[in-house]
Amino acid sequence: RVVWNTLSISVMKIVVGQIAPIATALLLNEVRKAVFKRAVQTMIYLPYFLSWVILGGIMIDLLSPSEGIVNQFLAWLGFERVFFLANNDWFPFVLVFSDVWKEFGFHTIVYLAALTAISPALYEAAVVDGAGRLKQTWHITLPGILPIVILLATLSLGNVVNAGFDQVFNLYSPVVYESGDIIDTLVYRLGLLDFQFGLATAVGLLKSIVGFVLIAISYVLAYRFANYRIF
Numbered sequence: 001r002v003v004w005n006t007l008s009i010s011v012m013k014i015v016v017g018q019i020a021p022i023a024t025a026l027l028l029n030e031v032r033k034a035v036f037k038r039a040v041q042t043m044i045y046l047p048y049f050l051s052w053v054i055l056g057g058i059m060i061d062l063l064s065p066s067e068g069i070v071n072q073f074l075a076w077l078g079f080e081r082v083f084f085l086a087n088n089d090w091f092p093f094v095l096v097f098s099d100v101w102k103e104f105g106f107h108t109i110v111y112l113a114a115l116t117a118i119s120p121a122l123y124e125a126a127v128v129d130g131a132g133r134l135k136q137t138w139h140i141t142l143p144g145i146l147p148i149v150i151l152l153a154t155l156s157l158g159n160v161v162n163a164g165f166d167q168v169f170n171l172y173s174p175v176v177y178e179s180g181d182i183i184d185t186l187v188y189r190l191g192l193l194d195f196q197f198g199l200a201t202a203v204g205l206l207k208s209i210v211g212f213v214l215i216a217i218s219y220v221l222a223y224r225f226a227n228y229r230i231f
Contacts, residue, residue: 005092006182009163012096014156020104022149025111026137041112045105052102056170059098060085085171088179095171095180099164107152111145118144154222158215161207183207 024044031037047055062068063084071081084090118140126136165184172180183203191200 006163021107024108047102052166086175091176114145114148157218
């Protein structure tokens with residue numbers, strides 16, 4: 001169960017964490033007002049610098065079943081209030097959403113930087129040929145940033161066994177162990193709470209070995225498909 005939780009949460013974070021910044025970067029690339037563009041970049045980038053202690057408190061306040069703004073909005077729409085942080089069906093999605101909220105601003109900046117490397121002559125030629133904005137995005141913009149997308153996606157494979165200890169530790173409770181307990185939190189409880197140091201060390205070592213293998217594989221894939229080299 002712990003392994004499945006770790007893998008499922010990590011994969012969802014990787015997938016959504018790639019889609020959200022790409023979509024945001026494409027939208028911001030169409031904005032012509034520089035002041036508005038910089039303001040949006042600053043707002044979405046700000047959570048990246050906050051610790052999960054702070055963001056965990058914010059999420060707890062937002063998702064509170066009684067006073068949280070999310071449940072107040074649901075009640076206003078006529079739906080039942082949901083205890084998101086104590087519901088095994090919702091808790092993994094809360095982890096994914098909050099992680100993307102924290103991290104996608106950084107990746108958006110990376111994709112925006114990649115977009116600046118695309119030659120404007122390609123867009124001018126596309127306009128002459130009668131291509132609209134959608135076709136320009138599909139045939140020029142997306143292929144132009146594809147190497148960066150492949151690079152970030154392959155390098156993120158090393159995090160498949162890291163579902164985010166800081167985040168889960170600040171948000172989970174025994175009620176959601178079934179859906180939110182991951183390898184790192186299990187090692188924490190085994191070693192520091194139950195004093196089973198041998199078992200905790202064995203689990204942590206196995207996770208480290210698997211992580212090392214995944215990082216090596218991700219580097220090979222990044223070199224193969226994105227021509228990425230460390231030196």
